[in-house]
Amino acid sequence: MIRQRVVSSLCELAISLGCKAYGTEWHLFGSVERDEPDASDIDLMILCKNDDQADELRRVIDPDALALPLHLALLTFHEATEIDAVQVQRSHAIFP
Structure with a gap:
């Protein structure tokens, strides 16, 4: 249940970043990905085209x-x- 809310929030964030997030891949892992009810944080890995894009994000x-x-x-x-x-x-x- 928490996973669905987090994924929705992260996708909204990615979309709001527009061209800054263009060409990236957003990956969820850890307790939220496993949908554990007592998750205490969100583990997100964003794969970027280059270092400049990573720095901007x-x-x-x-x-x-x-x-x-x-x-x-x-x-x-x-x-x-x-x-x-x-x-x-x-x-x-989780994105795109």
């Missing part, structure tokens, strides 16, 4: 703006591939 995303604290990991697609981040974190894409 880091500047504009407020980690305290959601219902739960946001733990944000920003990686380029290249970095994520090198460390197999999606598989390691068992994340699921």
Whole structure:
């Protein structure tokens, strides 16, 4: 139940960022992804086209703006591939 609300909020956030979020992939992992009722934070990994895009998103995303604290990991697609981040974190894409 909490997962659905968080995913909706994160998708709204991504859409509100417009071109800043263009070409990114947003992945949810951790307790909210597992829909645990006692989740204490949101674990979000955003895969970006390049370092500049990651830096820009880091500047504009407020980690305290959601219902739960946001733990944000920003990686380029290249970095994520090198460390197999999606598989390691068992994340699921929520946007786009």
